[in-house]
Amino acid sequence: MNVKPIPPLGLGPIGSVPVHELVYRQLTRALMAGQITTGRKLTSRKLALELDISDMPVRAALSRLQALKALVPLRNGSLVLPSMTRDRFADLMQTRLVCEGAATEKAAAHMTQADLDALSKIGADLTKAARDQDIDQYLEYNYEFKFLIYRACGSETLLFLIETLWLQVGPFLRAYSGQFGGDLAGILHLDHHGQVVEALARRDGTAAAAAMRRDISDGASYLLANAEFC
Amino acid sequence: MNVKPIPPLGLGPIGSVPVHELVYRQLTRALMAGQITTGRKLTSRKLALELDISDMPVRAALSRLQALKALVPLRNGSLVLPSMTRDRFADLMQTRLVCEGAATEKAAAHMTQADLDALSKIGADLTKAARDQDIDQYLEYNYEFKFLIYRACGSETLLFLIETLWLQVGPFLRAYSGQFGGDLAGILHLDHHGQVVEALARRDGTAAAAAMRRDISDGASYLLANAEFC
DNA sequence: AATCATATTTTGTGATCGCAGATCGCGAAA
């Protein structure tokens, strides 16, 4: 029996991406970047017109966002970016505490030296953004910092749950950055990020998780005290 | 200026439910009840034909299931109930440990006496089902037992995350019940359910969570050792 | 000016159509 010669071309698949997938990615990005204000109605026809496509792919994308509770249906079925009440925010942050604490703890065992190096660099950028009162940069680096850790937690499932939480909190955080008038550096009076990095470097998952939880908890307290809710 | 008299009828809205919502509910129920075998391809046309509707509402329902990772897309976009590998199962159970442990801990403060009474009744039914080797009943009561607790955790968000996890594990558990040949009572040699009830009655969230985690962990170990994976 | 009734537009929802790529099956050639 002849053994087949090795397939000469090691090309990957072409993999054309359907339009509804592109719409979905664009919407999630816009959502997490806070480009959509809370209470905004997202109608498939308007969006389709704006994107110059039919409304079918838009519907598919919106359905997925609804399933993740990133959008909620009105009585008539219109989908809207839910307004952030105090209760919902507190609930989301409590759940973040649970999931992100666990992810941080698990990540301690998996972070490579390269990860740790990148992490402390982002941590430095984060501190700099806080000192410069650049809240947009701060939020951006905060996201990168935390997700660099969570991606190393070794659990696809847990990472996914955390992403759905951020999809709900993200819009509100960005909206808050607009009404921000306080002192950003004041949030950092305890450098939780530094403690997280240091604990992760020691492979001390428990300490890292504790520091991360403090960071989330303090941020939540600050916003509950200072931000405007609906 | 005439003040409108109070609307005489305090009836709620009729609230006709769209078809895609009905399809979604039917699919989630079928999924969690294990009526769909892993690896099964769900095509919108076939389902639409079976339900005697157009494939549009089916597409909407499938999109939502895809967003929750209850279904995964093949290369061509067909959606299929993902096969359960050892790794995925272990990952899901690890994440269940995190979320359901936390939910149990939070629930301790909110469980009413009626909840506790109902819980110990379900616990008794559970034990009976195990003695009778009735694995379907066992899984049913197991679901009711745990979600009666989780619903009392006070966190809509956390409950939602747990539901998405069960949507992924549910099908596999039911599939396993078919190939089950062991001794069901053997799983219960430590009565974790009883410990959970007792701890909740004492409002001891920490102990209740610990017992619940043991229950999940032991079940996971048993299945990892005995069940067939793909 | 304020309010109510009516007309117009918006919007969700579902059905149908057409296209293109994927999949499957059958038969011929090696």
Add this chain to the structure above:
DNA sequence: TTTCGCGATCTGCGATCACAAAATATGATT
């Protein structure tokens, strides 16, 4: 027997249409 080619079918995907309910705008009346 296996493998390859090709036609039929399946299926995802997107566009368009139709309909009803809701929202909005308009205009008349008090």
